Amino acid sequence: MPVVTEKIVDWPAVKPYNKQAIPVPGTKRPGQSAHYRNAIWGLIDETTPNTLVTLDQVFADGMKAGKDHNFLGYRPVISTNPLKFAPAFSWITYGEVDTRRRYVGSTIHNLFQTGELGGGEFQAVGIWAPNCPEWQIIDIALQSYQKVSVSLYDTLGTDSVAYIIEHAHLSIVFSTSDHIPTLLKLASKVPMLRTIVCINPISPEAARVLREWSQTLGLSFKLFSEVEAYGKANLIEPIPAYPDLIASICYTSGTTSNPKGAVLKHKSLAIAAQSNLYGMELPDDACLLSYLPLAHIYERICELCTIAVGGKIGYYTGDPLRLLEDAQILKPNFFPSVPRVLNRVYQAAMVGGNVPGIKGKLFNKALQTKLANLKATGEVTHAFWDRLVFRKIQAVLGGQILLVTSGSAPISADVMNFLKVAFACEVQEGYGMTENCATCSKTWPNDPTAAGTVGPPQPVNEVKVVDVPAMGYTSEDKPNPRGELCVRGANCFGTYYKDAKNTAETVDAEGWIHTGDVAEIDTAGRIKIVDRVKNIMKLSQGEYVALEKIENVYSSTPIVAQLYVHGDGLQSYLVAVLIPDPVQLAALASDVTGTKVLPDDAAALAAACKNPDIVAQALVILTKVAKKQDLKGFELIKRLYLSTDAFSVDNNTMTPTLKIRRKDAYNMYKTEIDALYALGEPASSNKL
Structure with missing residues (x-):
């Protein structure tokens, strides 16, 4: 039963899935799309009745x-x-x-x-x-x-x-x-x-x-x-x-320089929470499991939503290895999460389900049945298969999960759809950043084709796309406009503290935040992140590649624990450093060599990383996933280096939000990467 609170705004009886955002008449201009607003709730701000503003x-x-x-x-x-x-x-x-x-x-x-x-x-x-x-x-x-x-x-x-x-x-x-x-x-x-x-x-x-x-x-x-x-x-x-009072300076972790301090007002944070309460469905006594850092904006907004409806928040012990134990004791309804955790849940479930015999057949039958229902009707529950097959997966998070949210980085459509049918609950992908209080767009419940998009703009936001000529994206593209995603609304910041240069590069004179992400706005008004303006590089033949996007595509593969994709402007192809998942690497090494390798045998795993046959087979696995996700030929990893020496905050190759510091990651593996390029481009694509 939904919470009875004046701050939650209910969905209409019928959701217009084919029209989730609409263009505002008269806003289309050369070089950019029209402004898009939420098709149900329009655009709210601090003057909207019954809205949280502090x-x-x-x-x-x-x-x-x-x-x-x-x-x-x-x-x-x-x-x-x-x-x-x-x-x-x-x-x-x-x-x-x-x-x-x-x-x-x-x-x-x-x-x-x-x-x-x-x-x-x-x-x-x-x-x-x-x-x-x-x-x-x-x-x-x-x-x-x-x-x-x-x-x-x-x-x-x-x-x-x-x-x-x-x-x-x-x-x-x-x-x-x-x-x-x-x-x-x-x-x-x-x-x-x-x-x-x-x-x-x-x-x-x-x-x-x-x-x-x-x-x-x-x-x-x-x-x-x-x-x-x-x-x-x-x-x-x-x-x-009061609404315009400064509430927080939230520093974003920089991949190349000092952190930037986004100045956030009371109204920005409060109305961001309010916007997320539009259509939120949580039970009385709603409970959130808190494990994402409160120092980051995403978790803060999720907890503000929970507080606004009188819910409760259970803090995990601080030990990632005890996270599932904490969940099973707390039995939360709301689990804000990120792709790096949800990908591991997906990988573990798929490995556990794809086994020989009747158990594997039942798992695959249950999965295919529920996926077909999801894609046909948006329905995520199934009385028989949930009880017989998926109950054990649901129990991993306590058995009472009703809402899982994914943010901070892209997640694949396959993973999203699996999580929906496995947990038999609403799994939303949202898009936001510190500068808009983690609030820009999110998918709607029971939308059969939402996976792969981040949904329409939230009620507090309007969005548009602006041409990126260098990358070939324009607002006139067919069938849908594409370009750099820009967002505006009462939740958006106006300045970085004591940083006029970065402020001018991010916020324009009309108050639009230029996100640095390339988006497509589909016919339903949903946003699909397709590329990255920043962290792009040009290969020697003139093709632009977005390295983070490519890493995200490959990261849904169970063998990937960490992946750093590297491009050189003097070269025509990409190479990568793969830190394999120990369990998957052990299985692969055992299969290739015919000798049993255990996941906790560090010496054997390190030796496996040096075995050319194992490296070649790992590349075949990655290439299969890349082609399934329709990466272009020049976006494929052509040569690969395997290592058990992970990227981390401690060795300065990752930011506190666990994003790779590209320059430092390259320096860590410069010798190995240079050696891959010294081999030259392979004569043909990796066989599947």
Whole structure:
């Protein structure tokens, strides 16, 4: 049963799947398409009746569920050696969070008022912690007392941490204890930092050491309990926000340079959440499993939606290996996720289902039956096959999932359709970015042909495409207009903090954000991302290739754990470095060599990566997928290098959002890549 809340707007009785967005008359101009708006709800903004326009309104709406309603959940640690978590979630209620946000907010406001904190353009406060109830309590406190939140990624390198503290002029940072030594070592580089607050429980001895160390550097060290106690004794009523008040500076991880700080207003974040509530169908007591970093905009918007309807949020333990255990205990209804996780779910399910004998036959019969139904009617449930075959897959996430969302990167149509029929629930692919508060478009429920698109514009957005002549994309293309996707709306940012150059390159004079993605707008008004303006390169014969797009196509293959595709402007073909999935590599090596190789035998896997026959067979597997996805001949990987040395944040080849830093990845494998090119282009395409 859907949540009864005035902030959720229901679907019409019949969804117009053939007309999901419509062009606005009179907006077509040379070199660009018409402006497209949502066909059901048009364009909403802060003047639309009953619309959320500030973040304190979001929390106030959540409070309507009742002060005793569970809100923030976590699994307490019951043993540190060995590390062990409680077998159930503990909960903090809405009423308890209301009290604690007042305590925290009152302390912060007092410290700025007395001059103990401050000195920058904004009263900015840093949060450096993994997902946990305290993160959300601090953020709600900042929203409630007109402060500006600045998230530090949990995986940021020290250089970026120092850059953001200095750039945003953070005089106070709330941090978990594991990051505090790093902050103290950076103290001389960031003289504006005056106070550090430890948000997790630590021993009295550890607190004493950190306090004394801080004092030697002229810094104030506080425990979270001390901040709350001071606020309780010096209570101030929350200070109402207004729509144009700055709420957050959200830094995007750069692949080549320092992070850019997107300045986000209360109305931008609140109305982004409101837009996502149009057509959202969640049950009473809706529960979200939180594992994507709260420092990133996608997870924040998903949690704001959950708060607005009075739902609850369960935070995972922080250990990716325990994520499924957390899900099975929490039994969430809402699972915001990303392709790199959903691809693994798909790969594991396909490997587990495609087995010899009756089990494999039943799996394939069930899958083909449900896929046929999906493509014919949009229906994702099947009374018989769900009970017999797919119940076990659904149980992996707790058995009560109703909504899975995928964002942050493209995901293949095959994976999307599989997830819909396997989980027997709505699986939405959305498109957004930090600059529009993770909100631009998303697919509609039960749309039979949605896979491969990211749906129509959301109610808060209008979109258009602008010609990209160098890549051959134009708004006059047939059958559908194509070009760089541009988006505009009340959720969109206006500036990068202290960065006029990047602002001018991203936002034009009419307020359109130029996304850097090439899109096609189909006859139903849905957006399909087809290429990338940025990170494109030209091969020696003059063909443009979008390397990230190609990597995403190949990444649906079970053998791919990581893939870096490389192009050289002096060469006519692409090469790649593949970090294979250990289980798949072991199976492939066993098959090719006739000798059993185990997934946990590191030496044998490393040796397999050097075996030319295994490398050749891996390339055959990749090529088969590429051709199925209709990659052009010049987009195919022609030579391949296998390695077990993965790309990571630690070796500086990945950003905190797990995107490959292309220059650093190339440098890591420069010798091997150059050697592939030294072999020359193969005489013919890889045999299938």
